[in-house]
Amino acid sequence: MSAALSPKERLAIPPQPMPEQDPFARRANMEEVALGYTPEQARLEAERCLQCRNAPCIAGCPVAIDIPGFVGAIADGDNQRAIGIIKQSSLLPAVCGRVCPQETQCQAPCTVGKALKSTGKAVAIGRLERYVADWERENGLVDTPAVKPATGKRVGIVGTGPAGLTVAADVRREGHEVVLFEAFHKPGGVMVYGIPEFRLPKRIVQQEIDALLAMGCRLETNFVIGRTRKITDLLEKDGFHALFIGTGAGLPRFMNIEGENLVGVYSANEYLTRSNLMRAYDRDRAATPIFESEKVAVLGGGNVAMDAARTAVRLGAREVHLIYRRTEVEMPARVEEVHHAKEEGIAFHLLQNPKRILADERGWVCGIECLKYELGEPDASGRRRPVAIPGSEFEIEVDTVIVAIGNDSNPLIRQTTPGLETNRWGNIVVDEAGKSSLDRIYAGGDIVLGAATVILAMGEGRRAARSINAMLAAEA
Amino acid sequence: MNRILFREQLSDTVFLMRLEAPLIAQERRAGQFIILQVDHHFGERIPLTIADADPVEGSITIVFQAVGRTTRQLALLGEGDHVEALVGPLGSPTHIEYFGSVVCVGGGIGVAPLHPIAQALKAAGNHLTIIMGARGRELLILERQMAAIADELVVCTDDGSAGRKALVTEPLKEVCAREPKPGLAVAIGPPLMMKFCAEATRPFGVPTVVSLNTIMVDGTGMCGGCRVTVGNETKFVCVDGPEFDGHRVDFDNMISRLSAYRRQEAAHSCKLEEAR
Ligand SMILES: Cc1cc2nc3c(=O)[nH]c(=O)nc-3n(C[C@H](O)[C@H](O)[C@H](O)COP(=O)(O)OP(=O)(O)OC[C@H]3O[C@@H](n4cnc5c(N)ncnc54)[C@H](O)[C@@H]3O)c2cc1C
Ligand code: SF4
Ligand code: FES
Numbered sequence: 028m029s030a031a032l033s034p035k036e037r038l039a040i041p042p043q044p045m046p047e048q049d050p051f052a053r054r055a056n057m058e059e060v061a062l063g064y065t066p067e068q069a070r071l072e073a074e075r076c077l078q079c080r081n082a083p084c085i086a087g088c089p090v091a092i093d094i095p096g097f098v099g100a101i102a103d104g105d106n107q108r109a110i111g112i113i114k115q116s117s118l119l120p121a122v123c124g125r126v127c128p129q130e131t132q133c134q135a136p137c138t139v140g141k142a143l144k145s146t147g148k149a150v151a152i153g154r155l156e157r158y159v160a161d162w163e164r165e166n167g168l169v170d171t172p173a174v175k176p177a178t179g180k181r182v183g184i185v186g187t188g189p190a191g192l193t194v195a196a197d198v199r200r201e202g203h204e205v206v207l208f209e210a211f212h213k214p215g216g217v218m219v220y221g222i223p224e225f226r227l228p229k230r231i232v233q234q235e236i237d238a239l240l241a242m243g244c245r246l247e248t249n250f251v252i253g254r255t256r257k258i259t260d261l262l263e264k265d266g267f268h269a270l271f272i273g274t275g276a277g278l279p280r281f282m283n284i285e286g287e288n289l290v291g292v293y294s295a296n297e298y299l300t301r302s303n304l305m306r307a308y309d310r311d312r313a314a315t316p317i318f319e320s321e322k323v324a325v326l327g328g329g330n331v332a333m334d335a336a337r338t339a340v341r342l343g344a345r346e347v348h349l350i351y352r353r354t355e356v357e358m359p360a361r362v363e364e365v366h367h368a369k370e371e372g373i374a375f376h377l378l379q380n381p382k383r384i385l386a387d388e389r390g391w392v393c394g395i396e397c398l399k400y401e402l403g404e405p406d407a408s409g410r411r412r413p414v415a416i417p418g419s420e421f422e423i424e425v426d427t428v429i430v431a432i433g434n435d436s437n438p439l440i441r442q443t444t445p446g447l448e449t450n451r452w453g454n455i456v457v458d459e460a461g462k463s464s465l466d467r468i469y470a471g472g473d474i475v476l477g478a479a480t481v482i483l484a485m486g487e488g489r490r491a492a493r494s495i496n497a498m499l500a501a502e503a
Numbered sequence: 504m505n506r507i508l509f510r511e512q513l514s515d516t517v518f519l520m521r522l523e524a525p526l527i528a529q530e531r532r533a534g535q536f537i538i539l540q541v542d543h544h545f546g547e548r549i550p551l552t553i554a555d556a557d558p559v560e561g562s563i564t565i566v567f568q569a570v571g572r573t574t575r576q577l578a579l580l581g582e583g584d585h586v587e588a589l590v591g592p593l594g595s596p597t598h599i600e601y602f603g604s605v606v607c608v609g610g611g612i613g614v615a616p617l618h619p620i621a622q623a624l625k626a627a628g629n630h631l632t633i634i635m636g637a638r639g640r641e642l643l644i645l646e647r648q649m650a651a652i653a654d655e656l657v658v659c660t661d662d663g664s665a666g667r668k669a670l671v672t673e674p675l676k677e678v679c680a681r682e683p684k685p686g687l688a689v690a691i692g693p694p695l696m697m698k699f700c701a702e703a704t705r706p707f708g709v710p711t712v713v714s715l716n717t718i719m720v721d722g723t724g725m726c727g728g729c730r731v732t733v734g735n736e737t738k739f740v741c742v743d744g745p746e747f748d749g750h751r752v753d754f755d756n757m758i759s760r761l762s763a764y765r766r767q768e769a770a771h772s773c774k775l776e777e778a779r
Contacts, residue, residue, distance in 0.1 A: 210723050212543045212588040249590040251723055255526050277725040281737060288732050288756055290763045297726035305720065306545060314547040314572050315720075316767040390759035437724050439742070 034077050038139065042148050043072040050370040054340050057224045057308055060367055061125070061154075069158045073102035075139055076150045083136035084152060090486045092116040094133055094152055101155055107168070109159045117156075118193050119485055121164060121231045122218060124157025126330075127482050128361045147362075164234060171241040175202035180499045183208065183267040185252045185440070188216020189481045190273030190472025192235055193488030194495070195244050198271075201496045205244040206267075210251045213304060216275055217473075218481065220304040221296070223334050225341070226364070229303075253439040258447070262467060268502075269467045269495045272455060273488065276434040276473035282326065286384030287430070291318060291392030295327070295335040295431035302338050320427035322346040324395050325373075326381055327431035328358040333365065335429045336373045347373045348423055352380040352400055352413050378402070378413060382420060384428055394424045434478045444468075452477060461491030469495055505589045508562055510582050513644045516569050517612060518578050519554070525561030527553070527591045533623040534597030534714065534746055536616075537563065538722040540588035541576045549573050550719045550741070552616030553592060563591075566615030566644065593722045594745045597712075599623045602686030604630035606678045606709075608671050608700050610692020611637050614645050616714055617691045624689075625652045632657070632678050632685070636671035636692070640664035671696065672703040679707035687712065690749060694758045701749035713749035715740045717757060718764070731757045 046062040076098040084094040100109035140149025180203045184191045187209040199205045215232040279294035301307040305315035323344045325336040328351035378400040385394040399419035402411040436453040448456045448464035455470040471487030509521035540546040555564035569578035609617035633653040637643045657674045658666030688711040690700035697713040704711045717729040724742040734751035
């Protein structure tokens with residue numbers, strides 16, 4: 028039926044808006060903001076796709092999903108086929124459909140967006156991906172992937188973020204024994220401790236974990252590699268034939284300005300971990316406390332900053348100020364998050380940067396002093412560099428400051444694994460196969476790339492899994 | 504896993520437990536700690552120093568004062584019960600070597616984490632003076648164990664109910680004034696006590712190690728919640744510590760950070776009381 032439409036008719040179908048919780052109502056709850064397309068919306072949105080022969084969207088996707096293929100299947104009403112196509116390339120569609128920066132990936136080059144002169148009007152590939160993944164899950168159609176007969180080989184996976192989970196699935200399928208090690212008491216990595224419920228419900232990640240357990244993967248939580256057991260012990264004493272390190276970028280950066288250790292200054296990692304993983308938002312039941320802030324300043328302009336600011340709103344802050352050194356165009360956050368943050372009443376302070384954090388007589392935060400910036404000459408990356416305007420200092424009264432300016436890699440494994448090569452940012456160096464400088468040790472995700480994205484972590488995981496499977500098969 | 508093998512009440516609010524934790528028992532060294540969660544759904548993660556370990560039994564010993572929400576919950580558990588999460592060993596181990604003579608100061612519950620460190624220092628051949636302090640006799644713990652390893656043991660209480668009626672800083676200054684002066688002082692206890700111990704040893708130029716017990720979440724360097732200011736630099740207690748040069752720690756900043764959640768804790772206790 029969809030074949031009947033002409034390109035002109037397709038371009039005339041209005042982009043389908045995502046149904047969302049009302050901005051005022053959602054300020055007071057942790058529930059997911061975006062509610063998902065109805066079947067009718069999904070079909071209409073899918074019919075907007077022109078099925079381009081050259082499919083520029085595929086080139087924009089880090090894992091090269093056959094986008095026209097799955098979008099066409101949705102237009103045909105064949106959700107089963109659509110999800111099958113996605114799963115050939117992506118293992119976490121329900122997650123990626125929600126958190127990928129589609130506007131800079133697949134949707135950026137989309138022909139429809141180009142024709143309508145706005146990336147915002149491109150085919151909503153991410154929303155459609157989410158739609159079919161949710162459809163499959165909500166209808167109980169997710170199958171446990173088949174596992175080949177046992178090979179007698181053991182693979183250890185350090186870290187249970189998207190990189191580790193992907194490796195686990197791909198390696199287990201080949202019949203290898205898989206043990207996942209996680210430092211926290213719950214698996215899922217940033218998807219569980221960092222990204223809040225209102226953007227990525229925990230049950231979606233849990234379902235991925237349950238699938239791995241159903242495949243026979245073993246999970247060891249509360250297990251810190253480098254402390255409880257070292258990488259070398261796993262290989263030399265515990266009988267592992269290969270290891271994958273996917274420990275993420277979990278070392279918060281601070282600004283190194285005066286007042287950063289005052290009471291009331293958090294790293295975004297701490298603030299979000301308290302609220303998400305430790306459930307501090309559930310004040311009646313959770314034992315982990317979190318500040319009852321009235322006025323909050325969040326420093327940064329990425330997804331992490333948006334998540335922290337929007338969490339602060341939901342925890343009851345009356346004013347939330349987001350302070351970012353450049354302009355909105357340069358913000359690394361997904362456009363949808365910026366849009367949602369504004370709708371929820373967060374005040375954006377652009378071209379401003381903190382100079383110092385001010386304390387009251389008890390050593391608690393009482394304000395933040397900022398400087399105004401203007402755009403100067405372009406820097407090496409071609410972006411105009413923000414420069415401080417001398418004498419432009421001003422103060423904002425706040426009781427909480429959340430620093431969300433990025434993460435570096437945690438040095439624990441590097442320090443306890445002799446011979447493991449890392450670069451000057453502490454990221455593990457790997458070859459094209461995802462192998463580190465040490466035999467049998469592979470790595471991927473943020474620990475290799477620096478703080479990046481879920482989809483890239485997953486892509487790296489798939490690559491490492493292929494190499495591990497090939498190595499173990501050659502030895503069989 | 505994580506079964507409570509043994510439980511003893513040492514004083515009104517102080518408890519000792521031996522927990523089944525074979526891997527931690529094997530790996531841990533003096534000065535390291537664990538993070539424990541009584542309930543992993545809504546429980547908080549609290550750091551506790553490993554007071555002792557038995558790799559043969561596969562157990563570690565913790566000593567804690569039931570003062571906060573989680574420690575009170577923990578105190579209600581008995582032998583055979585489990586704690587839901589136990590992570591470790593965390594932190595950097597104590598730097599142990601031969602210093603000649605060493606003076607160790609333990610205040611209140613701080614005597615428990617001091618014990619393995621004193622033991623290791625003794626094993627390295629040091630002459631050991633141990634100063635133990637508490638508010639009163641009933642709060643003194645592990646006196647017998649400390650006596651067994653000390654070359655010299657000084658007990659002080661604030662009220663004079665046991666040993667000398669003095670603050671620990673008094674005998675500490677006396678020991679530092681001796682010739683030859685101690686090669687190292689180790690002070691573990693309440694933050695104020697560590698602050699004053701560092702002040703006491705400073706004029707004598709005796710290097711002083713303190714072990715900090717800040718608020719933690721992950722215990723692996725991921726959140727920065729445990730950070731302290733040491734000589735104008737920010738350090739993460741869970742990975743860079745827990746031990747630091749006491750002469751360079753900004754104790755006032757650390758003490759105010761420890762009070763961050765006092766209001767919420769208080770509100771919670773009220774609710775707990777009401778619920779009873
Ligand atoms: C708040 C926030 C919001 C984000 N939003 C987005 C978004 O919208 N879209 C997007 O694409 N990306 C987003 N990202 C980035 C994305 O989450 C990461 O790029 C991705 O999760 C990296 O995956 P990973 O598997 O490499 O590591 P992680 O997800 O970081 O997982 C690493 C895991 O390893 C564990 N670990 C670490 N060290 C050890 C050890 N020694 N022993 C055992 N376990 C260990 C950690 O506890 C953790 O569970 C966001 C990140 C944050 C922090
Ligand atoms: S570029 Fe856009 S219109 Fe073309 S195939 Fe991809 S999603 Fe469809
Ligand atoms: S407790 Fe989180 S970094 Fe130390």
